[in-house]
Amino acid sequence: METCAKFWMCHENPHWSVRKVYPYVLKKALSVPCAPLGRAQSYIRCTPVQQDGDSQFILSDHAIIISLYSMVSEPASGQRLRVTSSSCLRPVYLPVDIGHCAGVKSTSNQWLEGDLKTVYITRQVLTADYSEAILTFSGPDIVANRYNHEIGWTVATRTVLRRRPDEKFLKKQLLVLKLLRHISEPIQDAELHSIKSSYDPISYLANYDCPDCVRSLVRDLDNGMFLNREEIFSLFHPEHRRQMVTLFEALYGAKDYDTFFSTAVYFRDRVNPRQFLYAFSVALLHRKDCRGLVLPPAYEITPHMFLTTDVVRRAYQAKMTRSPTVIPMKFTGSVNNPEQRVAYFGEDIGINSHHSHWHMDFPFWWKKSYPVDKDRKGELFFYMHHQMVARFDAERLSNNLPMVEPLDFNQKIVEGFAPGAMYHNGQEFPVRPDNMMFGDLPWRSVHEMKLFEGRIRDAITSGFIKTVGGVTYLNNSGGINTLGEIIESSENSINRAYYGQLHNDAHVLLSKVTDNQQKYGVPPGVMEHFETATRDPAFFRLHKHIDNLFKLHKDLLPPYSKDELDFPGVKIEAVKVVGMSKASTPNTLVTYFDESHIDLGNCVEGTDKVDVDIKAVVSRLNHEPFKYVITVHSNKKVTGVVRMFLAPKYDWFGQEIPFRDARWSVIELDRFPVKRKIVFKISTHLKGNILTPPLNAGDNVITRNSEDSIVTIPEPRSFPELLHEVQQALKGDEEYIVDKHYRHCGIPHRLLLPKGKTEGMAYKLLIVITDYSKDAVSEVTKPTWLPEMARGWFLPKDRLDRAIHPKIQPEDVEDYSSLGYCGVMEGKIPDSKPMGYPFDRPIQSMDNFFTPNFKVIDLTIKNVN
Numbered sequence: 001m002e003t004c005a006k007f008w009m010c011h012e013n014p015h016w017s018v019r020k021v022y023p024y025v026l027k028k029a030l031s032v033p034c035a036p037l038g039r040a041q042s043y044i045r046c047t048p049v050q051q052d053g054d055s056q057f058i059l060s061d062h063a064i065i066i067s068l069y070s071m072v073s074e075p076a077s078g079q080r081l082r083v084t085s086s087s088c089l090r091p092v093y094l095p096v097d098i099g100h101c102a103g104v105k106s107t108s109n110q111w112l113e114g115d116l117k118t119v120y121i122t123r124q125v126l127t128a129d130y131s132e133a134i135l136t137f138s139g140p141d142i143v144a145n146r147y148n149h150e151i152g153w154t155v156a157t158r159t160v161l162r163r164r165p166d167e168k169f170l171k172k173q174l175l176v177l178k179l180l181r182h183i184s185e186p187i188q189d190a191e192l193h194s195i196k197s198s199y200d201p202i203s204y205l206a207n208y209d210c211p212d213c214v215r216s217l218v219r220d221l222d223n224g225m226f227l228n229r230e231e232i233f234s235l236f237h238p239e240h241r242r243q244m245v246t247l248f249e250a251l252y253g254a255k256d257y258d259t260f261f262s263t264a265v266y267f268r269d270r271v272n273p274r275q276f277l278y279a280f281s282v283a284l285l286h287r288k289d290c291r292g293l294v295l296p297p298a299y300e301i302t303p304h305m306f307l308t309t310d311v312v313r314r315a316y317q318a319k320m321t322r323s324p325t326v327i328p329m330k331f332t333g334s335v336n337n338p339e340q341r342v343a344y345f346g347e348d349i350g351i352n353s354h355h356s357h358w359h360m361d362f363p364f365w366w367k368k369s370y371p372v373d374k375d376r377k378g379e380l381f382f383y384m385h386h387q388m389v390a391r392f393d394a395e396r397l398s399n400n401l402p403m404v405e406p407l408d409f410n411q412k413i414v415e416g417f418a419p420g421a422m423y424h425n426g427q428e429f430p431v432r433p434d435n436m437m438f439g440d441l442p443w444r445s446v447h448e449m450k451l452f453e454g455r456i457r458d459a460i461t462s463g464f465i466k467t468v469g470g471v472t473y474l475n476n477s478g479g480i481n482t483l484g485e486i487i488e489s490s491e492n493s494i495n496r497a498y499y500g501q502l503h504n505d506a507h508v509l510l511s512k513v514t515d516n517q518q519k520y521g522v523p524p525g526v527m528e529h530f531e532t533a534t535r536d537p538a539f540f541r542l543h544k545h546i547d548n549l550f551k552l553h554k555d556l557l558p559p560y561s562k563d564e565l566d567f568p569g570v571k572i573e574a575v576k577v578v579g580m581s582k583a584s585t586p587n588t589l590v591t592y593f594d595e596s597h598i599d600l601g602n603c604v605e606g607t608d609k610v611d612v613d614i615k616a617v618v619s620r621l622n623h624e625p626f627k628y629v630i631t632v633h634s635n636k637k638v639t640g641v642v643r644m645f646l647a648p649k650y651d652w653f654g655q656e657i658p659f660r661d662a663r664w665s666v667i668e669l670d671r672f673p674v675k676r677k678i679v680f681k682i683s684t685h686l687k688g689n690i691l692t693p694p695l696n697a698g699d700n701v702i703t704r705n706s707e708d709s710i711v712t713i714p715e716p717r718s719f720p721e722l723l724h725e726v727q728q729a730l731k732g733d734e735e736y737i738v739d740k741h742y743r744h745c746g747i748p749h750r751l752l753l754p755k756g757k758t759e760g761m762a763y764k765l766l767i768v769i770t771d772y773s774k775d776a777v778s779e780v781t782k783p784t785w786l787p788e789m790a791r792g793w794f795l796p797k798d799r800l801d802r803a804i805h806p807k808i809q810p811e812d813v814e815d816y817s818s819l820g821y822c823g824v825m826e827g828k829i830p831d832s833k834p835m836g837y838p839f840d841r842p843i844q845s846m847d848n849f850f851t852p853n854f855k856v857i858d859l860t861i862k863n864v865n
């Protein structure tokens with residue numbers, strides 16, 4: 001008999017409190033007979049209505065993200081979990097093997113089906129119509145399972161500017177995907193082919209902001225002065241970069257979308273594929289008329305840059321024999337190398353993708369003349385890399401390794417690295433043996449590097465930068481940004497002739513260390529590409545070294561005074577962290593490894609006519625979803641910003657890390673305003689909303705779902721999945737939702753927590769609430785989507801008001817996903833506090849530091865496999 005789990009999510013209570021946790025131990029429900037799928041017997045009916053006693057809310061432009069999870073260490077095969085919904089449940093972040101919602105919207109019996117083997121990965125689905133959702137979960141044969149499956153679900157909301165895209169938008173998205181399919185091969189698609197053969201940019205020079213760029217681009221290409229298609233593009237190579245920037249300027253400066261896209265099609269087969277990909281991606285990410293367009297995951301466009309050679313070879317085999325295959329991918333190295341214990345972090349495809357996208361959102365070559373100014377780019381450069389290093393250290397401690405040692409230009413590079421990977425042209429990524437010394441490059445000597453660094457140290461310790469004919473002072477809130485721009489260095493660097501480009505050149509020095517005089521034509525190493533750099537342990541060594549320069553600066557700033565730290569009248573009474581599974585112990589969180597699939601369709605050449613399903617499967621870190629429960633006492637109505645950090649409690653020697661030192665190792669988990677509560681009744685449309693102040697006088701309980709973190713992004717959709725969704729939507733079979741705030745940059749959500757230890761690893765959770773009215777940046781640029789709104793998008797009134805009066809509101813922080821490490825694409829970062837506040841500055845007096853709006857609790861992270 002088919003059995004099913006009854007999910008009495010809403011019990012007799014018709015209220016749907018979103019973000020509330022409804023864990024359920026499946027095995028306890030197995031005796032409940034289950035009606036055939038689709039019957040309303042095992043269902044939950046959830047209709048969001050008036051909320052009370054809960055600080056959660058949903059907005060009509062929020063989509064609901066439902067995550068299915070199961071804490072399973074070893075799943076049995078052949079088990080299926082089925083989810084049905086009254087409204088079209090769209091799988092948004094599901095691996096490809098999950099079925100798609102294939103019916104017409106809002107009819108019953110549309111279903112998602114997933115093999116339990118993969119359901120234990122945190123899954124996220126998004127309802128297209130959240131006004132009412134009836135979810136049916138059924139799991140035949142689960143009763144026979146010998147494992148203690150625990151399956152539950154969580155509901156979270158994420159702001160999505162819901163928009164049913166018109167055909168035009170879908171067409172744009174479809175063609176973007178097709179353009180990036182098999183990037184190294186000439187265009188196959190008939191439609192793209194017709195654009196390619198009919199469009200000539202020279203005939204439309206008036207359609208470009210920079211006609212000269214287009215003219216010189218075409219001329220250089222005709223004269224064979226561009227990088228050959230078979231060669232390896234390196235962003236750090238000045239000539240490669242110059243060519244790429246010309247192409248970028250042609251694309252970015254195209255006056256309308258059609259010109260932009262036709263230009264892209266025209267150049268796609270004429271320039272080097274990765275050079276094209278980079279210029280096209282950065283242009284698409286920055287063009288206003290491309291908002292909401294999604295790029296496929298970086299590791300699926302150019303899989304060679306992310307996979308090891310053995311996987312690529314097997315993918316070719318599978319393609320040749322036309323046999324659908326799932327290829328297991330291992331991390332590089334062997335157990336004889338202790339560094340391999342943390343390879344799961346540095347080699348994680350999502351971390352590499354995050355790093356490469358950060359450098360696309362904040363390119364060091366971004367010119368001051370471009371219309372968009374990158375807010376606090378230098379500070380973000382410091383903070384994003386600082387957090388990666390802090391995080392890597394936590395992973396090391398959890399694997400019984402000491403914290404990473406900084407590199408030094410005078411010292412040996414202790415750890416070698418063997419990437420085991422191959423470029424698309426067949427050249428191998430070079431291997432670096434252990435204990436190599438830095439060597440001079442023909443254009444940059446180690447001595448010069450030391451000189452540049454000495455000048456930077458000198459500037460930091462004297463508190464000012466030498467400019468041409470003057471000085472710029474550093475020991476103020478903007479100093480970190482100035483310093484970041486100098487150290488990277490970016491186009492904004494104040495005096496590059498004097499301070500050099502320390503970080504960029506160090507990447508190249510490391511990349512070419514095995515052939516520093518370029519005698520053997522060895523191709524660039526992994527350190528020379530943002531999408532491959534983090535796999536090399538030297539990346540973290542280099543960044544620890546650079547991070548120490550930033551620390552030197554921060555340590556010279558005065559500690560925050562008690563007045564600056566305090567939030568008078570606000571006291572954090574208690575904090576608790578609760579995992580979603582029923583067996584969870586408060587303040588103990590669980591990490592585990594599960595499988596993640598990478599589509600290898602682009603790995604092997606050949607037309608799409610013979611479609612063979614080839615994937616790589618890789619083990620990746622994940623964690624049990626959890627929520628924070630914070631009790632705050634306030635003596636008045638105020639708005640606050642909650643900032644949450646995690647710090648390892650013990651060092652490698654087992655000694656408790658003093659708080660003064662721990663401050664530099666904190667990992668930011670989340671940052672959010674304690675926001676207004678919106679009360680609304682909804683049937684199919686918004687009936688009204690009421691604003692209430694966020695923190696009332698008296699006790700307040702704030703809950704926050706881990707999935708709402710502003711440092712992470714959800715699992716991206718795979719290439720075939722995106723393609724399928726767009727095609728279905730074009731046919732009218734499926735609704736497609738556009739998220740105008742979609743970001744490709746951000747730590748993959750599955751990596752929010754560092755790996756725990758089997759016996760549990762001790763952490764401190766640090767929470768501080770600051771005064772929103774002091775933190776908010778009062779002006780933001782006018783939202784660029786304003787004219788589009790006028791064309792009939794549905795927007796709630798408060799959002800409309802905000803668009804007209806673009807003054808920042810508390811919840812804006814949440815409108816920007818992955819704001820924590822990835823800032824904003826344009827306009828101002830809404831939070832004015834220095835990144836990492838209040839741990840960015842030295843702590844002199846503990847008494848001063850521990851103000852009532854600050855709380856530390858002990859937290860244990862356990863790893864279960």
Ligand SMILES: [Cu+2]
Nearest residue numbers: 355359385530
């Ligand atoms: Cu970087």
